[in-house]
Amino acid sequence: xxxxxxxxxxxxxxxxxxxxxxxxxxxxxxxxxxxxxxxxxxxxxxxxxxxxxxxxxxxxxxxxxxxxxxxxxxxxxxxxxxxxxxxxxxxxxxxxxxxxxxxxxxxxxxxxxxxxxxxxxxxxxxxxxxxxxxxxxxxxxxxxxxxxxxxxxxxxxxxxxxxxxxxxxxxxxxxxxxxxxxxxxxxxxxxxxxxxxxxxxxxxxxxxxxxxxxxxxxxxxxxxxxxxxxxxxxxxxxxxxxxxxxxxxxxxxxxxxxxxxxxxxxxxxxxxxxxxxxxxxxxxxxxxxxxxxxxxxxxxxxxxxxxxxxxxxxxxxxxxxxxxxxxxxxxxxxxxxxxxxxxxxxxxxxxxxxxxxxxxxxxxxxxxxxxxxxxxxxxxxxxxxxxxxxxxxxxxxxxxxxxxxxxxxxxxxxxxxxxxxxxxxxxxxxxxxxxxxxxxxxxxxxxxxxxxxxxxxxxxxxxxxxxxxxxxxxxxxxxxxxxxxxxxxxxxxxxxxxxxxxxxxxxxxxxxxxxxxxxxxxxxxxxxxxxxxxxxxxxxxxxxxxxxxxxxxxxxxxxxxxxxxxxxxxxxxxxxxxxxxxxxxxxxxxxxxxxxxxxxxxxxxxxxxxxxxxxxxxxxxxxxxxxxxxxxxxxxxxxxxxxxxxxxxxxxxxxxxxxxxxxxxxxxxxxxxxxxxxxxxxxxxxxxxxxxxxxxxxxxxxxxxxxxxxxxxxxxx
Numbered sequence: 250x251x252x253x254x255x256x257x258x259x260x261x262x263x264x265x266x267x268x269x270x271x272x273x274x275x276x277x278x279x280x281x282x283x284x285x286x287x288x289x290x291x292x293x294x295x296x297x298x299x300x301x302x303x304x305x306x307x308x309x310x311x312x313x314x315x316x317x318x319x320x321x322x323x324x325x326x327x328x329x330x331x332x333x334x335x336x337x338x339x340x341x342x343x344x345x346x347x348x349x350x351x352x353x354x355x356x357x358x359x360x361x362x363x364x365x366x367x368x369x370x371x372x373x374x375x376x377x378x379x380x381x382x383x384x385x386x387x388x389x390x391x392x393x394x395x396x397x398x399x400x401x402x403x404x405x406x407x408x409x410x411x412x413x414x415x416x417x418x419x420x421x422x423x424x425x426x427x428x429x430x431x432x433x434x435x436x437x438x439x440x441x442x443x444x445x446x447x448x449x450x451x452x453x454x455x456x457x458x459x460x461x462x463x464x465x466x467x468x469x470x471x472x473x474x475x476x477x478x479x480x481x482x483x484x485x486x487x488x489x490x491x492x493x494x495x496x497x498x499x500x501x502x503x504x505x506x507x508x509x510x511x512x513x514x515x516x517x518x519x520x521x522x523x524x525x526x527x528x529x530x531x532x533x534x535x536x537x538x539x540x541x542x543x544x545x546x547x548x549x550x551x552x553x554x555x556x557x558x559x560x561x562x563x564x565x566x567x568x569x570x571x572x573x574x575x576x577x578x579x580x581x582x583x584x585x586x587x588x589x590x591x592x593x594x595x596x597x598x599x600x601x602x603x604x605x606x607x608x609x610x611x612x613x614x615x616x617x618x619x620x621x622x623x624x625x626x627x628x629x630x631x632x633x634x635x636x637x638x639x640x641x642x643x644x645x646x647x648x649x650x651x652x653x654x655x656x657x658x659x660x661x662x663x664x665x666x667x668x669x670x671x672x673x674x675x676x677x678x679x680x681x682x683x684x685x686x687x688x689x690x691x692x693x694x695x696x697x698x699x700x701x702x703x704x705x706x707x708x709x710x711x712x713x714x715x716x717x718x719x720x721x722x723x724x725x726x727x728x729x730x731x732x733x734x735x736x737x738x739x740x741x742x743x744x745x746x747x748x749x750x751x752x753x754x755x756x757x758x759x760x761x762x763x764x765x766x767x768x769x770x771x772x773x774x775x776x777x778x779x780x781x782x783x784x785x786x787x788x789x790x791x792x793x794x795x796x797x798x799x800x801x802x803x804x805x806x807x808x809x810x811x812x813x814x815x816x817x818x819x820x821x822x823x824x825x826x827x828x829x830x831x832x833x834x835x836x837x838x839x840x841x842x843x844x845x846x847x848x849x850x851x852x853x854x855x856x857x858x859x860x861x862x863x864x865x866x867x868x869x870x871x872x873x874x875x876x877x878x879x880x881x882x883x884x885x886x887x888x889x890x891x892x893x894x895x896x897x898x899x900x901x902x903x904x905x906x907x908x909x910x911x912x913x914x915x916x917x918x919x920x921x922x923x924x925x926x927x928x929x930x931x932x933x934x935x936x937x938x939x940x941x942x943x944x945x946x947x948x949x950x951x952x953x954x955x956x957x958x959x960x961x962x963x964x965x966x
Contacts, residue, residue: 252344253287253378254337254361256351259566261289263383264350267392277336286344288337295324295363297416312428316421316868318861322413324363338368349398350378353630354575355847356791358401359408377401381573383565384636386588406853407846414839414860418443421864425871426826433877439825440803443836444788445796446823449805450831451764451771452756453815453823462752467500468507469746472514472688474677476521476738479730483677483688485510490684496750504747511743514686519679521736522687526673526729529693533662533700535579535621536632539790540766542574542655547759550651551811554762554794560652561633568645569638570599570653573630575791580626581634589615589664591637596657598639600650606658609703613664621663634660665700673729677738688740692729756813758797765793768833787833789840821878909951911935913942920944920951 255261261279265272268281278288300307300317302325307314326334341347347370351357365375375398380391422441430439470485487494487501491510494503501507537545542561546552552560561574597610621632635657642650670693677688695701732738756764764771765787772778788796800806805819815823823831839860845851911918911933918935920942931944931951944951 250284250286250340250344251346251348252340253285253348253350254341254364255287255289256357256360257291257566258289259383260350260352260380261287263380263385263388263569264378264392267385267388277333278340286340288340289333290337290360290364291330291333293360293363294327294330294334294337295367296327297412298323298325300420310424310428312425315425316417316864317424318417318864324367334364337364341365341368341370341373344370344373347373347375348378348395349375349401350380352575353379353381353573354791355404355408355411355843358404359412362398362405375399379630381576381630382636383569384638386637387572403847403849407843410846410853410856410860411839411843413857415443417860417864421868422830425868429871430825430877434882435825435877436882439822441826441830442796443839444792445799446826446831447768447833447836448761448765448787448796449800449815449819450823451833452761452806452813453820453831455753455756456815456820459752459755464749464751465496465502466504466747466749467496467502468504469501469748470507470511470514471744471746472740473742474688474690474738475741476675476677476736477730477732480741481675481690481729483675483690485514486687486689488685488687500750504745508745509683510681510686511745513681513683514679514688514740515743517679517681517740519677519688519738519740521675521732521734521738522678523674523676523734524732526671526731528696529670529672530667531670531699531701532620532667533665534659536581536634536659536663537656538577538579538632539575540577540762540793541579542633542652543794544759544762545655546652547757547762547811549655550648552648553758553798555798556648557652558791558794560646560648561656564645564649564653568640568649570595570636570640570645571656572632572634572636574633576630576633577790578626578628578630579621579632580623581621581631582627583622583624585631585634586618586622588637592635592660595637595639596635596661599635599642599645599653600657601642604654606654606661609658609661612703613661614666615664617664617666619663662700662703665703666697668695668699668701669697670694671696671728675729675732679738679740690729692726694728757811758808758813761797761813762793765796768837772832772834772837774834787836787840824878911940911942913940918942922946922949922951 253261253264255264265274265279265281265285265287268283268285268287270282272282273280278286280286298319300314302323303317303319307317347365349358349361349365351359351361376395377398377400378391378395380388382388419442423438426439426441427435427437472483472485474481474483487499491501491506494501494506496502539558539561543552543554543557546557547554558574561571564571565574593610593613593615596606600606633656635653642653645653673690673692673694675690677690679686679688754760768787769778787793797806800819801808804816805822807814807816829835842851842856842859846853846856909920909931911920913933918933918940920931921934922929923932929946929949931946933940933942946952
């Protein structure tokens with residue numbers, strides 16, 4: 250028997266659709282011909298055990314318990330997972346070959362690996378099936394290319410490392426700062442996360458930069474230059490003599506100095522020191538990875554990252570119109586180019602000839618092979634593109650149609666010629682009484698629009714919907730003259746221009762996603778910054794939307810139209826924490842380590858040892874003199890999940906007690922009603938102290954209970 254274990258039901262059904270018949274479809278599995286069975290998970294069926302699962306004493310939050318570090322990491326079934334897990338277990342035990350069909354990323358690898366490890370597969374061979382497109386041709390291709398699952402142990406270890414490191418860091422630091430916070434007047438939980446807290450820190454620091462900003466004037470000198478019988482404009486470039494008159498960004502802030510330069514240049518003769526003119530081809534933007542799709546959808550239609558991900562996931566799973574959406578890669582396998590004709594036809598069928606992309610569909614040249622088809626740059630999955638499946642757009646919601654249109658537009662651009670620019674630069678040296686000054690003229694003229702002529706074909710030809718996304722370098726006006734070094738030039742006029750500095754722009758969801766991905770530019774250490782340019786940044790494409798959603802739900806961030814700002818509560822939280830906890834350096838380096846685990850350059854054990862040592866050091870240092878700002882005192886920042894207690898119920902005018910005194914001599918505990926595997930029973934609240942008193946339940950009361958006053962039990966911690 251060959252058993253396929255898919256990550257989700259939709260993938261399981263897609264696999265079964267290409268297997269030989271006859272087929273018997275069941276709620277949790279599909280039995281196919283020739284000894285094939287398809288079972289599926291529903292995302293993570295197993296979750297990390299909590300501290301109290303390792304030691305009941307840890308249910309109560311106490312400083313003396315920290316740091317909590319499991320000796321032997323364990324997983325437990327998530328709620329409502331029992332039926333699916335039992336089905337997988339039953340068929341895996343009978344399998345001759347197991348096919349791992351998790352999503353093609355590190356989380357997808359672990360979702361299925363965790364279940365197989367929990368069950369125990371012994372010596373049964375496990376193959377890996379990588380499916381990024383649910384259409385039958387793509388699934389059949391994946392079925393023909395099964396490989397050994399052991400090859401993907403790096404993906405699995407990276408997912409395990411991320412989950413365990415988040416557990417160690419988030420749980421221990423949340424408990425540490427919450428307990429310290431309570432002693433300082435905080436009511437509630439001071440939640441700390443290795444990703445969410447630095448993201449909040451980015452927003453808080455940006456808000457404060459804007460609040461502290463004071464505009465100041467700066468000055469530029471524009472010169473009119475004659476050379477070779479032509480006249481053109483050039484900009485003064487401040488040299489060494491101007492350094493004492495510049496701000497940190499290199500702008501001249503001394504008006505008198507800038508004015509003196511303008512006067513000194515006017516009417517002076519000089520010479521051309523450099524002339525460069527070269528063509529440049531600008532290729533179309535690459536197909537979408539998830540972060541780029543989320544940023545553009547937020548910019549054009551104000552869709553939240555979570556909403557965009559959900560729409561793309563629906564187009565992938567429900568409609569099978571897009572390939573796997575949780576991708577961080579904008580490149581495509583070389584053999585995908587052979588499907589271009591079918592994909593174009595599918596786009597036409599889905600959107601219709603009357604759609605604004607219709608003319609673009611007709612304009613593409615499917616023989617063109619651009620930079621996006623590159624096997625060497627494919628990671629765990631490829632770019633998001635339309636599939637070969639066709640479906641009437643009437644079955645799509647307006648937002649689904651919009652997302653599909655974005656992806657289709659970006660894909661079609663790959664079959665258009667590059668945008669051709671002609672770039673020119675002229676340097677002119679002008680001697681003055683104070684010394685030589687340098688003028689420079691730069692120009693980029695468009696000689697052929699190529700794909701750029703179709704950049705706005707998203708909703709209508711009249712709307713420049715993507716204008717801010719694909720910046721134009723081209724300039725209008727006459728071309729700069731062709732000159733030779735050493736040729737004479739003369740400054741015929743100068744203008745002193747006064748400008749004002751502008752504050753940093755507040756974050757939007759789109760720019761915050763961009764900041765999370767490109768976190769390196771917010772890191773001061775140049776060595777770390779260099780390393781981080783090659784990492785995913787804060788979070789992964791699949792988790793970034795959830796991180797932002799969590800910060801909004803906890804009341805740390807708020808939206809004002811498209812602007813994202815920190816709330817008073819969010820600012821106070823950052824103030825209450827040590828600075829290093831709020832910076833992106835550490836968490837971004839974690840992502841680098843996880844990437845190294847995937848590539849085989851780092852081991853899970855080494856990574857976990859370093860994380861454990863770091864957490865032990867943080868807990869050893871304690872929370873220091875943690876000062877709870879007034880804005881946080883008495884407020885509930887987020888809630889610890891409390892133990893559920895049953896309310897008294899009214900029946901026949903009588904109140905049913907929620908607890909009864911334990912009859913065991915010297916115990917002093919309370920019997921509480923508990924729902925077990927075989928129904929309700931009553932157990933003692935002093936179970937952790939060794940009392941094993943239990944009673945059967947009879948109509949909401951313990952059998953032979955002594956009478957006592959109803960008493961509620963409070964959640965620990």
